[in-house]
Structure formats: C-alpha cells, structure tokens
Amino acid sequence: MATASTLAAGSVGTVETRHLDLPRPVRLESGRELHPVRVAYETYGTLSPRRDNVILVCHALSGDAHAAGFSATGTAASTRDGFGADDRDGSAGKALGWWDGMIGPGKAFDTDHFFVVSTNLLGGCRGTTGPSSTDPATGEPYGPDFPVLTVADMVETQRAFLDELGIERLAAVAGGSLGGMQALEWAVRYPDQVDDIVVIASTHALHPQGMAWNAIARESIMRDPDWQGGRYYGTGRIPAAGMGVARMVGHVTYLSAPALHDKFGRRLQFADDIRYTITEPEFEVESYLRHQADSFVRRFDANTYLTMSRALTYFDLARQYGDGSLAKALEGVLARTLLITFSSDWLYPPVASEEIHEALSTLGKDVELHLIDAPYGHDCFLLEEARQTPIVRRFLSGTPA
Amino acid sequence: MATASTLAAGSVGTVETRHLDLPRPVRLESGRELHPVRVAYETYGTLSPRRDNVILVCHALSGDAHAAGFSATGTAASTRDGFGADDRDGSAGKALGWWDGMIGPGKAFDTDHFFVVSTNLLGGCRGTTGPSSTDPATGEPYGPDFPVLTVADMVETQRAFLDELGIERLAAVAGGSLGGMQALEWAVRYPDQVDDIVVIASTHALHPQGMAWNAIARESIMRDPDWQGGRYYGTGRIPAAGMGVARMVGHVTYLSAPALHDKFGRRLQFADDIRYTITEPEFEVESYLRHQADSFVRRFDANTYLTMSRALTYFDLARQYGDGSLAKALEGVLARTLLITFSSDWLYPPVASEEIHEALSTLGKDVELHLIDAPYGHDCFLLEEARQTPIVRRFLSGTPA
Structure with a gap:
C-alpha cells in the first residue's frame, strides 16, 4: 500500500x-x-x-x-x-x-x-x-x-x-x-x-x-459456443475466444491507423524474415492484439460487455x-x-x-x-x-x- | 443459359x-x-x-x-x-x-x-x-x-x-x-x-x-472450435461462426463510414422503437452484416481465407x-x-x-x-x-x- x-x-x-x-x-x-x-x-x-x-x-x-x-x-x-x-x-x-x-x-x-x-x-x-x-x-x-x-x-x-x-x-x-x-x-x-x-x-x-463494430464484437461473443446462450457462469467455461476477438476489434477502433503505424510499423515478431506460419503471430502488431485479447478476457465479463455495447449503440x-x-x-x-x-x-x-x-x-x-x-x-x-x-x-x- | x-x-x-x-x-x-x-x-x-x-x-x-x-x-x-x-x-x-x-x-x-x-x-x-x-x-x-x-x-x-x-x-x-x-x-x-x-x-x-484487421479475421476463424485446427473437412462441421465474424470485419473495412451512413443510417430494423434485445438485430446495419456473414460462409472455404489473408499480409x-x-x-x-x-x-x-x-x-x-x-x-x-x-x-x- x-x-x-x-x-x-x-x-x-x-x-x-x-x-x-x-x-x-x-x-x-x-x-x-x-x-x-x-x-x-x-x-x-x-x-x-x-x-x-x-x-x-x-x-x-x-x-x-x-x-x-x-x-x-x-x-x-x-x-x-x-x-x-x-x-x-x-x-x-x-x-x-x-x-x-x-x-x-x-x-x-x-x-x-x-x-x-x-x-x-x-x-x-x-x-x-x-x-x-x-x-x-x-x-x-x-x-x-x-x-x-x-x-x-x-x-x-x-x-x-x-x-x-x-x-x-x-x-x-x-x-x-x-x-x-x-x-x-x-x-x-x-x-x-x-x-x-x-x-x-x-x-x-x-x-x-x-x-457495425459494436455489432461485430457482440456477434463474436455470442457465436462462441462457450457463451452458452449467456449461461456460462459456473460451467467452468467462458467465451474467451469470442471475447478476445471482440476486444481486438474494439482495440483497433480505439486507436488511429497512424498510431498503429508509429508504434508497430510492419516489424516482424522474431526474425529478419517471415516464418511461414498462419497460426502464430509473425508481426508485432499481431502479437500485440493477442496480448490485448488475453488480458481483457481475464478481467471482464462477457455479458457485461454485451450489455454496455448494446446500450451505447441504442443511445x-x-x-x-x-x-x-x-x-x-x-x-x-x-x-x-x-x-x-x-x-x-x-x-x-x-x-x-x-x-x-x-x-x-x-x-x-x-x-x-x-x-x-x-x-x-x-x-x-x-x-x-x-x-x-x-x-x-x-x-x-x-x-x- | x-x-x-x-x-x-x-x-x-x-x-x-x-x-x-x-x-x-x-x-x-x-x-x-x-x-x-x-x-x-x-x-x-x-x-x-x-x-x-x-x-x-x-x-x-x-x-x-x-x-x-x-x-x-x-x-x-x-x-x-x-x-x-x-x-x-x-x-x-x-x-x-x-x-x-x-x-x-x-x-x-x-x-x-x-x-x-x-x-x-x-x-x-x-x-x-x-x-x-x-x-x-x-x-x-x-x-x-x-x-x-x-x-x-x-x-x-x-x-x-x-x-x-x-x-x-x-x-x-x-x-x-x-x-x-x-x-x-x-x-x-x-x-x-x-x-x-x-x-x-x-x-x-x-x-x-x-x-490488424486481417489478423482479427484469421483469429476469429481459428478460434472457432469447428475449425478443428484446420481439419474440418468431412466432419460435418465448418467454422461458420468464425468465418461469419471474419467476413463482417472484412466487409466493414471494404466500405467507407460515409457509405454505411448513406445506406443504413441508424434506421431500426422493424419498428419505430427499440425492442430491447441483444441477440437479435435492432438496426438495419446489424441485419445487413449478418446477411453478409451467412451468405459468405456458404460459398467460401475457411482455410483458403486464412491462406489468402496471410499472403496479402506478408506482401x-x-x-x-x-x-x-x-x-x-x-x-x-x-x-x-x-x-x-x-x-x-x-x-x-x-x-x-x-x-x-x-x-x-x-x-x-x-x-x-x-x-x-x-x-x-x-x-x-x-x-x-x-x-x-x-x-x-x-x-x-x-x-x-
């Protein structure tokens, strides 16, 4: 303290x-x-x-x-x-x-x-x-x-x-x-x-x-089978996959294209050249998005996300x-x-x-x-x-x- | 013919x-x-x-x-x-x-x-x-x-x-x-x-x-459990949920904000007022995105989407x-x-x-x-x-x- x-x-x-x-x-x-x-x-x-x-x-x-x-x-x-x-x-x-x-x-x-x-x-x-x-x-x-x-x-x-x-x-x-x-x-x-x-x-x-961005984020959550129609509490499963994608979408919309350019450019994640992988991040911006998704999923409730997103869309x-x-x-x-x-x-x-x-x-x-x-x-x-x-x-x- | x-x-x-x-x-x-x-x-x-x-x-x-x-x-x-x-x-x-x-x-x-x-x-x-x-x-x-x-x-x-x-x-x-x-x-x-x-x-x-948009689209597909690590052929399941979200993301990036405004505005889907629903589309733009997702999923292969998206990102x-x-x-x-x-x-x-x-x-x-x-x-x-x-x-x- x-x-x-x-x-x-x-x-x-x-x-x-x-x-x-x-x-x-x-x-x-x-x-x-x-x-x-x-x-x-x-x-x-x-x-x-x-x-x-x-x-x-x-x-x-x-x-x-x-x-x-x-x-x-x-x-x-x-x-x-x-x-x-x-x-x-x-x-x-x-x-x-x-x-x-x-x-x-x-x-x-x-x-x-x-x-x-x-x-x-x-x-x-x-x-x-x-x-x-x-x-x-x-x-x-x-x-x-x-x-x-x-x-x-x-x-x-x-x-x-x-x-x-x-x-x-x-x-x-x-x-x-x-x-x-x-x-x-x-x-x-x-x-x-x-x-x-x-x-x-x-x-x-x-x-x-x-x-549209908000609708996509909500769709991503609701299409995740682990959302379970919203009744995921206590099941040991949360819609982490869909929440992660929702967060990535949100995150990119919160930033400007020039800010992403200045921060990451097209820099590769590991080496001087590409590694020919689709499943793994190749570029820093890809790795960053995954990190954002993972940390958000741990701290936020999916149904609250849906509620807030709907309310601000209605406004x-x-x-x-x-x-x-x-x-x-x-x-x-x-x-x-x-x-x-x-x-x-x-x-x-x-x-x-x-x-x-x-x-x-x-x-x-x-x-x-x-x-x-x-x-x-x-x-x-x-x-x-x-x-x-x-x-x-x-x-x-x-x-x- | x-x-x-x-x-x-x-x-x-x-x-x-x-x-x-x-x-x-x-x-x-x-x-x-x-x-x-x-x-x-x-x-x-x-x-x-x-x-x-x-x-x-x-x-x-x-x-x-x-x-x-x-x-x-x-x-x-x-x-x-x-x-x-x-x-x-x-x-x-x-x-x-x-x-x-x-x-x-x-x-x-x-x-x-x-x-x-x-x-x-x-x-x-x-x-x-x-x-x-x-x-x-x-x-x-x-x-x-x-x-x-x-x-x-x-x-x-x-x-x-x-x-x-x-x-x-x-x-x-x-x-x-x-x-x-x-x-x-x-x-x-x-x-x-x-x-x-x-x-x-x-x-x-x-x-x-x-x-980033391409990475999000790929994540959405690969996080869909029906993608099955890419081995979904012949299983009777395809990553339709993830492909749909990928398509929605793509679709919004293909259009301009003014074009979306001119085409849909904030028009409600059914009535003069909102119906208080999160799971159903309320606005025309939300319904349109779902339609785009559904029709795309029927005609395109998810692994090809991943391949093309990765190639154009590498370029x-x-x-x-x-x-x-x-x-x-x-x-x-x-x-x-x-x-x-x-x-x-x-x-x-x-x-x-x-x-x-x-x-x-x-x-x-x-x-x-x-x-x-x-x-x-x-x-x-x-x-x-x-x-x-x-x-x-x-x-x-x-x-x-």
Missing part, C-alpha cells in the same frame, strides 16, 4: 471501492424493474457542507468505479485501453485508476475543490449489479435474463445512488465515450440538477460504422427526446456544456461533437467545443490528460474561454 | 471455368514444393496469332476465375463484395463475373482486342489447388498441412500455367487489392515478360491497421526485393504502370499508391496515378467501373495521359 511519501504529486492516494445497496427498485426504460441493485463507487476529495461541489465521473464500456488513485486491493484498473495506459498499468503495478491523470489535487477535476464521485455502471461486472449478479428470482446469476439496458437506465441508477448520499445537485457530470453519453443524458433528463457537463470523445448517437438523443431532431432533444438543457474531441478519433469523430455544439449554439445555450489535434485516436480521452486539463479547469472555474 | 439476344451490351456471354493440371511441381518461397497443382481458369476474347495480346486479370481475397460473363454452371460469383455488387448478383440470378463491368467488348479490358485470362489463385477454393484439395501424401484434404503461401507463389503458379498455354509475354497484368499486388509482383519478378501493369486499390505493403515489396527500400525493389521494373486509387478507400489508402508512384517516378519509370474521388471505400475497385474504364482503355492503348 502506498504511503504519503511515495505518492505521485497530485494523487488522491490509496482508495477503496465501497458498495451501497439501493433501497428501492430501479425502474428501467424497457418497463422492467431491477431489485436489488448494489452500486460500487469511489469518492475523492471532500463534500462541501452545502453539498454543491460534487462531480460525477462516468466510465466507458469496460470501466469501473476505480477512476483515480491506487487501489487498496491492488486489482487491475480496467478502462486504460491505449498504449500509454497499458504501459502505465504495467509499471505502476498497483492499479492506478483509469482517469488518474485527470482526477486529484490540482488536476482537471481538482479534488482540492471538488468532491468527485465515480460509480461502476448498472450492468457492470466490477461491483455494481449486472448480468453476473444473482437473480433473486432464481438464486442463480442473471446471465441472459438480465434486462437490456439503456444509458438512461445507467443515469437513473446514478440518480438513485446519489439520493442515498444526500446529493441533490451536481456541479458537473463528466466522462469520455460512453461516459460522455451519460453526461449528455443527465443534462437532458435532469436539466435543473446539473450545472455543467464535460463531454469528451463522445457523441449524441453512434454513427453506423461504429454501430440516440434525437430519437429518444427529439422525434428525430437533435435540437429539439437539447431544448431543455440548462447545463453549461464543454465538448472536447480529438482529431484522430474515428470511432467518435469530431463531427459528432460539432453537431452537438451547433445544436446547442443555435438554441442559445452556453457551450464550448475544443478540438485537440492528437494522434492516438479514441484513446486520446485517456491519454491526452495534459492537454485536456487546462481546458477542463478553466471551464469548471466558470471563466469564459 | 443466356442466349445472344438476352446478353447485355458488351458481355462476353456465357463462359465455362476450365481446368489445367500443371506438369511440374510448383516450387514455393517457403522451400516446399506443391504437386499436383490444378489451375481453374477462364478466358475471354481471342488469342492473337503472335500471342501478344494477353491480359492476365488477378482476383482479390475471396475471388475466383469467373471474372466476366455469365457462368455456364450458374454458380454464384464470388468477389462482388459491395452494395452494388451484391445487388447485381441478386438481380442477375445467374452469376455475373466479379469484374464483368470491366471485361468485355468495348470495356476497359476490351475483348475485341485482348485475350483476357483469369485464374483462380493458388490456395483458392474454386477449382485451383488449395487447402481443401487432396494431399497426395495422405489421400485426405490438406487442411493445415497446405503450405503457407506468398503472393510470389501465386504469381509463379500463374507463370507455370501460362507456359502451358504457350503464352510467354503478357500485354498486361491487372487487378485490384490482392490482385494489384500480383500485378506488382509480376512486374518485379518478370520485368521482361510484362508490358503493362494495372494496379487498382492496392499497395506495395499493407499498413499496420490493415494487418511487402521493400522487404522482399529492396532490403527495406521500395525504390530499390522497383529498380528493375520495365512495365508501364497504371495506378488507380480511391479517395474513400481506407484499407488500401491513396497514400500507398502515391508511394509507388513516387518511387517509380524518381527511378524515371513510365508510371501514372489516378485518384478517383468516390465514396464506396475499397469496394470502389469493383463498383466504379464506369470511371475506371476510360483511364484503363487509354492507358492500354499506349496514348499518354
């Missing part, structure tokens, strides 16, 4: 994931109700007496509640998908939070001022109720009987959870990717309870190619709230909105943030958009912390751009 | 795939020898008395010898991967060749002037010897014992095949994607036997992201012939070179053709490059026939650009 003297500057230190059981069922968009619901969460910083300094940080597809600091239990952080992220996990050796570069004293989400709350999403596999949790109706894990969720369901769960903490208003909701979708959903769903939203590398609706503010019009969907937004997007992100491309910016601007809302020119693709939201920090700090301070 | 009166203008008519057994073993780059080798082929047009009007057309990953006209046996054409391609297959109903728009009287490869030869590649599954062929050593299908091939091995087989036809020189070698790689390999390997090469939507070496002119230098690799080229590339092709992006163009230009070679602005991604080489035709016709006529 880290002591004060070994902490990195600005670290929130060692943190423990806690759990809270919601007293009432969560009512879902599908019409179903879920009960009981347990929420895994972490907090960083100090809640002000007026409870007006709360920032809710929302994780992406494969994330968890451990967003900052060192894990007390030493389990691996989960959403650090990119190059730098992996490297840092490896070198740190004790599970740095997935957004540690953004959360802490003096950081973007400054714990000297803010009380930062991070929860594992509904449907997750890292402490919050999800498909691997016990179904009270059967005493067995839910598996495929777990409800199909939407981003709104995740936000409803966060709302119910914050109620239990006695937190009514949020100074900000922030997240990247699926996390940014939650921030948008908060602003639309609870306009008078959110002061600011910080939406990074996200979108109001995934574009069809992104929907579509215009369809949900605007009869097809994004502007109409955003009409009621009161939160100040900060949008950050990255030039090389082709999974959540800048145009999506530009569309949100245009809709909010036209409506006369308080919104700003920052396009960061950076080469690492979608993973930039995890890696380009230094360049996001001044933008986020200034925005949260209320100083105009 | 089509009669003369029902033929489309410019059609080569009804054609039959023929087969030829090579008299000698094919010596492979790996050091292995393959014998016997049968080659499936079609020809269109008439061989000139001087045998100087031969164009060899080379197919891509999932192709076959049936490049033009209507198939006499009515089997489905194979490399028509894109939207238009699929539609045409469906409506034609009798197996139009995969490059029918480019080959025929008055077309780009004009059978009034040229004798066009098309072979199924070595390692194929449509008549040429490949992994599903009988291994003479065992009397069983080769399966995983089939040699790992390179593009050079495919070209060597074409060379040996043309010897049997009494064809020494080629007026041109032409192809798209993997087919373009073969054209380049011909120009490097047999500089004094090729007058022209036509290299469309291709590259001198696949970039790392493209290598790297600079490594093979230039000690890492593309210019050095191309030093000996004598053929006039036509490069065509498409603005929206992100799998074989324009920059690859530009690099070939620059290398050949610097060497003082006769080369021209055409960038066609078109939205359909890599599939443009199959779909944008009308715009390629005048470029190819003028080039082959010897008229300067």
Whole structure:
C-alpha cells in the first residue's frame, strides 16, 4: 500500500471501492424493474457542507468505479485501453485508476475543490449489479435474463445512488465515450440538477460504422459456443475466444491507423524474415492484439460487455427526446456544456461533437467545443490528460474561454 | 443459359471455368514444393496469332476465375463484395463475373482486342489447388498441412500455367487489392515478360491497421472450435461462426463510414422503437452484416481465407526485393504502370499508391496515378467501373495521359 511519501504529486492516494445497496427498485426504460441493485463507487476529495461541489465521473464500456488513485486491493484498473495506459498499468503495478491523470489535487477535476464521485455502471461486472449478479428470482446469476439496458437506465441508477448520499445537485457530470453519453443524458433528463457537463470523445448517437463494430464484437461473443446462450457462469467455461476477438476489434477502433503505424510499423515478431506460419503471430502488431485479447478476457465479463455495447449503440438523443431532431432533444438543457474531441478519433469523430455544439449554439445555450489535434485516436480521452486539463479547469472555474 | 439476344451490351456471354493440371511441381518461397497443382481458369476474347495480346486479370481475397460473363454452371460469383455488387448478383440470378463491368467488348479490358485470362489463385477454393484439395501424401484434404503461401507463389503458379498455354509475354497484368499486388509482383519478378501493369486499390505493403484487421479475421476463424485446427473437412462441421465474424470485419473495412451512413443510417430494423434485445438485430446495419456473414460462409472455404489473408499480409515489396527500400525493389521494373486509387478507400489508402508512384517516378519509370474521388471505400475497385474504364482503355492503348 502506498504511503504519503511515495505518492505521485497530485494523487488522491490509496482508495477503496465501497458498495451501497439501493433501497428501492430501479425502474428501467424497457418497463422492467431491477431489485436489488448494489452500486460500487469511489469518492475523492471532500463534500462541501452545502453539498454543491460534487462531480460525477462516468466510465466507458469496460470501466469501473476505480477512476483515480491506487487501489487498496491492488486489482487491475480496467478502462486504460491505449498504449500509454497499458504501459502505465504495467509499471505502476498497483492499479492506478483509469482517469488518474485527470482526477486529484490540482488536476482537471481538482479534488482540492471538488468532491468527485465515480460509480461502476448498472450492468457492470466490477461491483455494481449486472448480468453476473444473482437473480433473486432464481438464486442463480442473471446471465441472459438480465434486462437490456439503456444509458438512461445507467443515469437513473446514478440518480438513485446519489439520493442515498444526500446529493441533490451536481456541479458537473463528466466522462469520455460512453461516459460522455451519460453526461449528455443527465443534462437532458435532469436539466435543473446539473450545472455543467464535460463531454469528451463522445457523441449524441453512434454513427453506423461504429454501430457495425459494436455489432461485430457482440456477434463474436455470442457465436462462441462457450457463451452458452449467456449461461456460462459456473460451467467452468467462458467465451474467451469470442471475447478476445471482440476486444481486438474494439482495440483497433480505439486507436488511429497512424498510431498503429508509429508504434508497430510492419516489424516482424522474431526474425529478419517471415516464418511461414498462419497460426502464430509473425508481426508485432499481431502479437500485440493477442496480448490485448488475453488480458481483457481475464478481467471482464462477457455479458457485461454485451450489455454496455448494446446500450451505447441504442443511445440516440434525437430519437429518444427529439422525434428525430437533435435540437429539439437539447431544448431543455440548462447545463453549461464543454465538448472536447480529438482529431484522430474515428470511432467518435469530431463531427459528432460539432453537431452537438451547433445544436446547442443555435438554441442559445452556453457551450464550448475544443478540438485537440492528437494522434492516438479514441484513446486520446485517456491519454491526452495534459492537454485536456487546462481546458477542463478553466471551464469548471466558470471563466469564459 | 443466356442466349445472344438476352446478353447485355458488351458481355462476353456465357463462359465455362476450365481446368489445367500443371506438369511440374510448383516450387514455393517457403522451400516446399506443391504437386499436383490444378489451375481453374477462364478466358475471354481471342488469342492473337503472335500471342501478344494477353491480359492476365488477378482476383482479390475471396475471388475466383469467373471474372466476366455469365457462368455456364450458374454458380454464384464470388468477389462482388459491395452494395452494388451484391445487388447485381441478386438481380442477375445467374452469376455475373466479379469484374464483368470491366471485361468485355468495348470495356476497359476490351475483348475485341485482348485475350483476357483469369485464374483462380493458388490456395483458392474454386477449382485451383488449395487447402481443401487432396494431399497426395495422405489421400485426405490438406487442411493445415497446405503450405503457407506468398503472393510470389501465386504469381509463379500463374507463370507455370501460362507456359502451358504457350503464352510467354503478357500485354498486361491487372487487378485490384490482392490482385494489384500480383500485378506488382509480376512486374518485379518478370520485368521482361510484362508490358503493362494495372494496379487498382492496392499497395506495395499493407499498413499496420490493415494487418490488424486481417489478423482479427484469421483469429476469429481459428478460434472457432469447428475449425478443428484446420481439419474440418468431412466432419460435418465448418467454422461458420468464425468465418461469419471474419467476413463482417472484412466487409466493414471494404466500405467507407460515409457509405454505411448513406445506406443504413441508424434506421431500426422493424419498428419505430427499440425492442430491447441483444441477440437479435435492432438496426438495419446489424441485419445487413449478418446477411453478409451467412451468405459468405456458404460459398467460401475457411482455410483458403486464412491462406489468402496471410499472403496479402506478408506482401511487402521493400522487404522482399529492396532490403527495406521500395525504390530499390522497383529498380528493375520495365512495365508501364497504371495506378488507380480511391479517395474513400481506407484499407488500401491513396497514400500507398502515391508511394509507388513516387518511387517509380524518381527511378524515371513510365508510371501514372489516378485518384478517383468516390465514396464506396475499397469496394470502389469493383463498383466504379464506369470511371475506371476510360483511364484503363487509354492507358492500354499506349496514348499518354
């Protein structure tokens, strides 16, 4: 366990994931109700007496509640998908939070001022109720009987959870990717309870190619016979093969083509020449993908993957709230909105943030958009912390751009 | 069977795939020898008395010898991967060749002037010897014992095949994607036997992201338990699940994101609202991908897919012939070179053709490059026939650009 003297500057230190059981069922968009619901969460910083300094940080597809600091239990952080992220996990050796570069004293989400709350999403596999949790109706894990969720369901769960903490208003909701979708959903769903939203590398609706990649990842899992229709818990078999392929697909979409070129080129794995093998990796990029697949399979639940992937594919503010019009969907937004997007992100491309910016601007809302020119693709939201920090700090301070 | 009166203008008519057994073993780059080798082929047009009007057309990953006209046996054409391609297959109903728009009287490869030869590649599954062929050593299908091939091995087989036809020189070698790689390999390997090469939507070496997509497709096949280490022939099981995912990955990489957006958007499959299902397609793009997967699995052999994917990943002119230098690799080229590339092709992006163009230009070679602005991604080489035709016709006529 880290002591004060070994902490990195600005670290929130060692943190423990806690759990809270919601007293009432969560009512879902599908019409179903879920009960009981347990929420895994972490907090960083100090809640002000007026409870007006709360920032809710929302994780992406494969994330968890451990967003900052060192894990007390030493389990691996989960959403650090990119190059730098992996490297840092490896070198740190004790599970740095997935957004540690953004959360802490003096950081973007400054714990000297803010009380930062991070929860594992509904449907997750890292402490919050999800498909691997016990179904009270059967005493067995839910598996495929777990409800199909939407981003709104995740936000409803966060709302119910914050109620239990006695937190009514949020100074900000922030997240990247699926996390940014939650921030948008908060602003639309609870306009008078959110002061600011910080939406990074996200979108109001995934574009069809992104929907296709997600569909392929889900197909890969569901076509694995070891998925067993989702009832693999306790069988001694998990859909590792399909999950591995899903992860490889995801991983390539998180990176940019130039980033892969710079990192691996066409370098061969072992020798100066090819070895004429199909079953073994010949090139470094092939070996890297296998490694990514193997390590992911060990730490993530396949049914949670399916749930998250489906929810982020469904997410579509215009369809949900605007009869097809994004502007109409955003009409009621009161939160100040900060949008950050990255030039090389082709999974959540800048145009999506530009569309949100245009809709909010036209409506006369308080919104700003920052396009960061950076080469690492979608993973930039995890890696380009230094360049996001001044933008986020200034925005949260209320100083105009 | 089509009669003369029902033929489309410019059609080569009804054609039959023929087969030829090579008299000698094919010596492979790996050091292995393959014998016997049968080659499936079609020809269109008439061989000139001087045998100087031969164009060899080379197919891509999932192709076959049936490049033009209507198939006499009515089997489905194979490399028509894109939207238009699929539609045409469906409506034609009798197996139009995969490059029918480019080959025929008055077309780009004009059978009034040229004798066009098309072979199924070595390692194929449509008549040429490949992994599903009988291994003479065992009397069983080769399966995983089939040699790992390179593009050079495919070209060597074409060379040996043309010897049997009494064809020494080629007026041109032409192809798209993997087919373009073969054209380049011909120009490097047999500089004094090729007058022209036509290299469309291709590259001198696949970039790392493209290598990654191919690796993922192969992983998906090999991780399917029904692949059975490649020995699935005769077991009643084929790796349909893995092949389906491989095809979906391939398919998305063949198309551009804007093309997917234009064709499908985020349209729901059945209703005005979502149905809360993970196992069933909700969006049109999801249903489309499943359809693509299912139809591909029925017509293509998994081990051939692995073989082709590995060969095109290996292909790297600079490594093979230039000690890492593309210019050095191309030093000996004598053929006039036509490069065509498409603005929206992100799998074989324009920059690859530009690099070939620059290398050949610097060497003082006769080369021209055409960038066609078109939205359909890599599939443009199959779909944008009308715009390629005048470029190819003028080039082959010897008229300067």
